[in-house]
Amino acid sequence: MTLMFILNSNDSTPLYKQLYNQIRAHVLSGKLPANSRLPSVRDLAAELSTSRNTIEGAYQELYAEGYLYSKQRSGYFVSALQQDASPLAPPPPRQRGRQPAPATRYVYDFHPARLDPQSFPAPLWRKCFLDALRASTGDLTQYGEGQGDWRLRSLLQDYLERSRGVSCAPEQIVICPGLQQSLDIVAHLLQAQHMAVAVEDPGYHLPRAVFHNHGFNVVPVPVKPDGLDLAALRASGCSVVYVTPSHQLPLGYVMPVANRLQLIDWADSGGKQIIEDDYDSELRYLGKPIPSLQGLRPLGNIVYLGTFSKVLSPALRLSYLVLPQALLSAYRDRFRDYFPTVSLLEQRTMVQFMEQGHWERHVRRMRILYKKKHDLLLQVIARHFGPGVKVVGQGAGLHVVLQLPDGNPGEAEILRRASLEGIHLFPFSATCASGESAVTRLLVGFGGMNAVEIEQGVELLSRLCD
Amino acid sequence: MTLMFILNSNDSTPLYKQLYNQIRAHVLSGKLPANSRLPSVRDLAAELSTSRNTIEGAYQELYAEGYLYSKQRSGYFVSALQQDASPLAPPPPRQRGRQPAPATRYVYDFHPARLDPQSFPAPLWRKCFLDALRASTGDLTQYGEGQGDWRLRSLLQDYLERSRGVSCAPEQIVICPGLQQSLDIVAHLLQAQHMAVAVEDPGYHLPRAVFHNHGFNVVPVPVKPDGLDLAALRASGCSVVYVTPSHQLPLGYVMPVANRLQLIDWADSGGKQIIEDDYDSELRYLGKPIPSLQGLRPLGNIVYLGTFSKVLSPALRLSYLVLPQALLSAYRDRFRDYFPTVSLLEQRTMVQFMEQGHWERHVRRMRILYKKKHDLLLQVIARHFGPGVKVVGQGAGLHVVLQLPDGNPGEAEILRRASLEGIHLFPFSATCASGESAVTRLLVGFGGMNAVEIEQGVELLSRLCD
Numbered sequence: 061m062t063l064m065f066i067l068n069s070n071d072s073t074p075l076y077k078q079l080y081n082q083i084r085a086h087v088l089s090g091k092l093p094a095n096s097r098l099p100s101v102r103d104l105a106a107e108l109s110t111s112r113n114t115i116e117g118a119y120q121e122l123y124a125e126g127y128l129y130s131k132q133r134s135g136y137f138v139s140a141l142q143q144d145a146s147p148l149a150p151p152p153p154r155q156r157g158r159q160p161a162p163a164t165r166y167v168y169d170f171h172p173a174r175l176d177p178q179s180f181p182a183p184l185w186r187k188c189f190l191d192a193l194r195a196s197t198g199d200l201t202q203y204g205e206g207q208g209d210w211r212l213r214s215l216l217q218d219y220l221e222r223s224r225g226v227s228c229a230p231e232q233i234v235i236c237p238g239l240q241q242s243l244d245i246v247a248h249l250l251q252a253q254h255m256a257v258a259v260e261d262p263g264y265h266l267p268r269a270v271f272h273n274h275g276f277n278v279v280p281v282p283v284k285p286d287g288l289d290l291a292a293l294r295a296s297g298c299s300v301v302y303v304t305p306s307h308q309l310p311l312g313y314v315m316p317v318a319n320r321l322q323l324i325d326w327a328d329s330g331g332k333q334i335i336e337d338d339y340d341s342e343l344r345y346l347g348k349p350i351p352s353l354q355g356l357r358p359l360g361n362i363v364y365l366g367t368f369s370k371v372l373s374p375a376l377r378l379s380y381l382v383l384p385q386a387l388l389s390a391y392r393d394r395f396r397d398y399f400p401t402v403s404l405l406e407q408r409t410m411v412q413f414m415e416q417g418h419w420e421r422h423v424r425r426m427r428i429l430y431k432k433k434h435d436l437l438l439q440v441i442a443r444h445f446g447p448g449v450k451v452v453g454q455g456a457g458l459h460v461v462l463q464l465p466d467g468n469p470g471e472a473e474i475l476r477r478a479s480l481e482g483i484h485l486f487p488f489s490a491t492c493a494s495g496e497s498a499v500t501r502l503l504v505g506f507g508g509m510n511a512v513e514i515e516q517g518v519e520l521l522s523r524l525c526d
Numbered sequence: 527m528t529l530m531f532i533l534n535s536n537d538s539t540p541l542y543k544q545l546y547n548q549i550r551a552h553v554l555s556g557k558l559p560a561n562s563r564l565p566s567v568r569d570l571a572a573e574l575s576t577s578r579n580t581i582e583g584a585y586q587e588l589y590a591e592g593y594l595y596s597k598q599r600s601g602y603f604v605s606a607l608q609q610d611a612s613p614l615a616p617p618p619p620r621q622r623g624r625q626p627a628p629a630t631r632y633v634y635d636f637h638p639a640r641l642d643p644q645s646f647p648a649p650l651w652r653k654c655f656l657d658a659l660r661a662s663t664g665d666l667t668q669y670g671e672g673q674g675d676w677r678l679r680s681l682l683q684d685y686l687e688r689s690r691g692v693s694c695a696p697e698q699i700v701i702c703p704g705l706q707q708s709l710d711i712v713a714h715l716l717q718a719q720h721m722a723v724a725v726e727d728p729g730y731h732l733p734r735a736v737f738h739n740h741g742f743n744v745v746p747v748p749v750k751p752d753g754l755d756l757a758a759l760r761a762s763g764c765s766v767v768y769v770t771p772s773h774q775l776p777l778g779y780v781m782p783v784a785n786r787l788q789l790i791d792w793a794d795s796g797g798k799q800i801i802e803d804d805y806d807s808e809l810r811y812l813g814k815p816i817p818s819l820q821g822l823r824p825l826g827n828i829v830y831l832g833t834f835s836k837v838l839s840p841a842l843r844l845s846y847l848v849l850p851q852a853l854l855s856a857y858r859d860r861f862r863d864y865f866p867t868v869s870l871l872e873q874r875t876m877v878q879f880m881e882q883g884h885w886e887r888h889v890r891r892m893r894i895l896y897k898k899k900h901d902l903l904l905q906v907i908a909r910h911f912g913p914g915v916k917v918v919g920q921g922a923g924l925h926v927v928l929q930l931p932d933g934n935p936g937e938a939e940i941l942r943r944a945s946l947e948g949i950h951l952f953p954f955s956a957t958c959a960s961g962e963s964a965v966t967r968l969l970v971g972f973g974g975m976n977a978v979e980i981e982q983g984v985e986l987l988s989r990l991c992d
Contacts, residue, residue, distance in 0.1 A: 088822075120813075121813075124813040124816075125782075125783050125816055125817065126782030126783035126784055127783055139782075139783070139784055140784065141783065141784045141787050173668075173669060174667065174668060175667035175668070176667060177664055177667050179667060180663055180666040180667055182659060182663045182666075185659070186656065186659055189655060189659075190652065193648060193651070193652055193655075196841075197646055197648045198643055199841060200646040200648075200839040200841045200842070201640065201641035201642060201643050201645060201646055201839060201840070201841070201974065202639075202640065202641070202840060202841060202974075203639060203835075203840045203841065204841050237703055237867045237868065237869075238865050238867065239865075240864050240865060240867075241707075241867060244710065248739050265863055266863050266864070266865075269860075269861075269862070269863045269864070273714050273860055273861075316591075316592030316605075317591050317592040317593055317605070317607060318592060318605055318606065318607045319592075320592075321607050346590075347586065347587070347590035350590070350591055351591065356554075369669075373666045373667060374667070374668060374669045374865070375662075375665060375666045375667070375668060375669065375670050375869070375870035375871070376666070376869050376870070376871065377865070377866060377867060377868060377869050377870075378869075394735075394739055395735075395739075396735070397731055397732050397735045398706050398732070398735070399704050399705075399706060399732075399840070399843070400843060401703045401704065401706075401707060401843060401867065402703065402843060402869075403703075403841070403842050403843050403844070403868075403869055403872050404841035404842070404843075405841070405842065405872070406869050406871070406872065508667065508668075
């Protein structure tokens with residue numbers, strides 16, 4: 061035994077652990093070969109001028125983990141670990157993760173997914189959380205219901221019926237941590253019978269990614285001013301379609317009821333499936349909300365998706381899914397053993413928020429707040445952009461689309477200029493299946509901006525588009 | 527126009543909405559044919575003895591939704607909806623969901639996933655939540671980082687290195703709402719190159735379900751007292767394995783380091799992949815925790831999974847995943863557009879809980895609490911079960927396995943008797959790939975039971991096994 065062990069009492073690592081580390085390294089590297097005998101506890105303690113407890117602690121830990129074995133009265137020996145066959149690399153140097161630089165703070169953030177930064181009802185949410193925690197402490201040591209808290213599903217049933225004409229039972233509702241999770245479930249349920257999914261073009265990029273990840277062939281179908289091009293859908297050969305009929309993402313078009321009925325007919329013919337994403341139905345500033353497709357055909361092949369991300373908070377990760385009756389048994393079959401995916405405390409906080417009436421009041425407040433921003437945005441656009449610009453998709457949601465006249469600098473150049481001026485724009489082309497848009501269009505989100513920012517940001521933006 | 531409309535002012539539905547509903551139903555049923563003209567607002571108001579606003583409200587809503595169209599000076603007409611081609615079914619009668627009967631309250635709940643019902647640190651969690659809410663309100667109106675809050679990942683890196691020898695950077699960590707979500711990500715990343723996954727038999731049923739749902743061939747591999755049978759793994763032809771090496775679920779075996787190194791060798795040969803689930807490593811009552819596989823080979827093909835469900839709460843849905851460097855670019859590629867799946871508020875609450883030192887104190891408290899229950903359980907088993915019974919997997923976690931001697935009534939009969947006596951047992955056979963166990967074994971969870979329940983429940987159980 062010619063190996064040296066060095067114990068450093070100034071090191072914060074306990075002495076026994078220092079010895080453990082050194083012996084373990086020698087065992088793993090092969091410097092201490094299999095079946096070699098270690099010094100006795102007494103001898104090594106004397107040699108290193110330390111207590112026997114230190115040596116005993118290291119040996120016992122190495123023994124417990126299988127690096128050493130012991131023989132009665134003979135002490136500890138090195139186990140055979142096949143270390144020759146497996147010369148282990150030393151662990152990489154400790155990677156002290158550095159917090160990434162904070163995201164750029166834009167002066168004018170036109171990202172369409174931004175909410176008003178002061179809009180989160182923190183005092184009410186705090187109160188509801190405390191109520192929920194008080195009532196739920198005993199339930200926090202068990203897994204909850206896989207589909208989500210029954211009371212929340214029951215409140216959602218009632219809310220969706222009143223506000224969106226959705227007709228369902230709580231048994232059809234699944235609480236999810238966001239759209240991608242809802243679509244994961246839907247993709248799992250559909251992939252046995254369906255190969256291709258039609259999506260809107262332009263359209264939301266996230267569903268494309270989810271279906272692609274599940275091995276679906278994702279087929280873009282053009283969008284017209286009355287929504288998805290139904291003739292193109294029929295010609296696509298797809299048996300599943302993902303649509304945003306009440307507020308097309310990103311163009312804001314509303315599918316009229318005649319087209320809705322045709323779409324439902326399409327789904328009824330030969331076991332096809334509609335996935336209706338009703339992501340921001342609460343935010344409609346002109347006229348009444350458009351009832352859902354699901355409400356037109358409650359027993360049809362329609363999966364209905366909704367979320368709390370647009371009106372309450374996208375950071376809470378709280379959304380829901382209404383499965384058609386026809387998919388329920390497959391759902392129960394496939395996900396029987398699954399646990400819920402949203403915190404019980406957060407679900408119960410939302411129950412309190414809805415039961416105490418805060419949710420519906422919050423919806424009304426947000427509708428007024430965003431309508432003001434929306435109306436101001438349109439005024440400012442009219443003032444600063446020439447008559448050649450066309451505003452598309454106004455009257456709802458958190459963004460509009462500007463279609464620029466010919467002779468503009470093009471999207472890439474406008475985004476480059478905007479970035480230099482502290483303006484954040486989400487590229488419209490990212491919503492296009494081809495990655496390009498035939499005409500230059502700008503996604504102008506207004507949710508996160510205040511009145512001054514809208515005034516100044518739009519003026520600045522208009523100059524960059526010349 | 528011979529259709530009758532009836533408005534009932536005692537109904538809680540607004541009058542305009544009553545009229546809207548009736549006209550809409552007639553349009554959809556075809557009783558009001560396409561292009562037929564509706565009565566003028568003034569005439570219908572007079573006929574129904576109501577205000578013009580009521581009629582105007584109904585017409586405008588129907589117009590906005592496309593059921594009606596209007597002609598200058600001529601009033602409103604019914605749109606062509608192809609209703610002949612699509613006789614819509616009336617909506618199903620409102621399904622007033624009834625809350626399902628509460629789950630049976632067992633007198634003695636031996637379910638292995640139960641935590642101590644008083645163990646959730648509600649006052650500390652409340653304080654941490656309030657701290658997190660105060661500091662995060664501005665961030666609640668944006669989507670957060672897809673992989674999870676950076677600070678939480680950084681704290682986890684540090685904790686996992688100290689407690690489990692895991693060596694990684696925060697960039698490799700993904701915060702998830704539980705094991706199934708972690709495995710969903712892993713399955714997505716592996717399914718391009720791998721077809722079959724080996725799982726432990728007996729083993730946890732949830733991973734089997736997740737991999738099955740992702741189209742993997744799930745191959746059971748026997749478990750021996752030194753963990754997964756490595757010869758059987760090599761013979762299985764699988765290129766992915768899911769293992770619980772530090773506390774085999776359900777048998778509680780610990781894989782010795784020699785076998786760990788062999789398993790790592792297996793993974794290193796030809797691009798195979800280990801999924802290491804370290805679900806309850808904090809709860810070890812005899813000797814020191816066994817360091818993770820990942821720590822033995824930080825640059826190897828090892829995905830490491832952990833959770834807060836066993837020590838803190840399974841209802842919070844908070845777990846984590848450490849990806850190997852080799853899978854990082856595929857992860858970023860596939861999930862680039864995905865949003866986080868755990869509430870930012872809950873992640874930040876956990877950050878506070880860890881930063882303020884509560885987590886490590888809670889771990890120590892729980893280890894002491896469950897060690898007491900564990901030791902008592904073993905005493906009571908020794909007292910009431912005969913010498914023929916064998917206790918498997920003691921010394922860690924929240925359950926042990928009892929292997930009964932020949933001549934016992936069999937699992938099905940014991941479960942039947944137990945149920946009649948108010949005893950909850952999770953069937954051991956559900957962890958076996960075949961659904962059957964060669965010998966009768968009982969999963970005896972003790973986490974949710976107090977000392978009196980352990981004493982009485984085990985005595986009662988022992989009588990049922992005769």
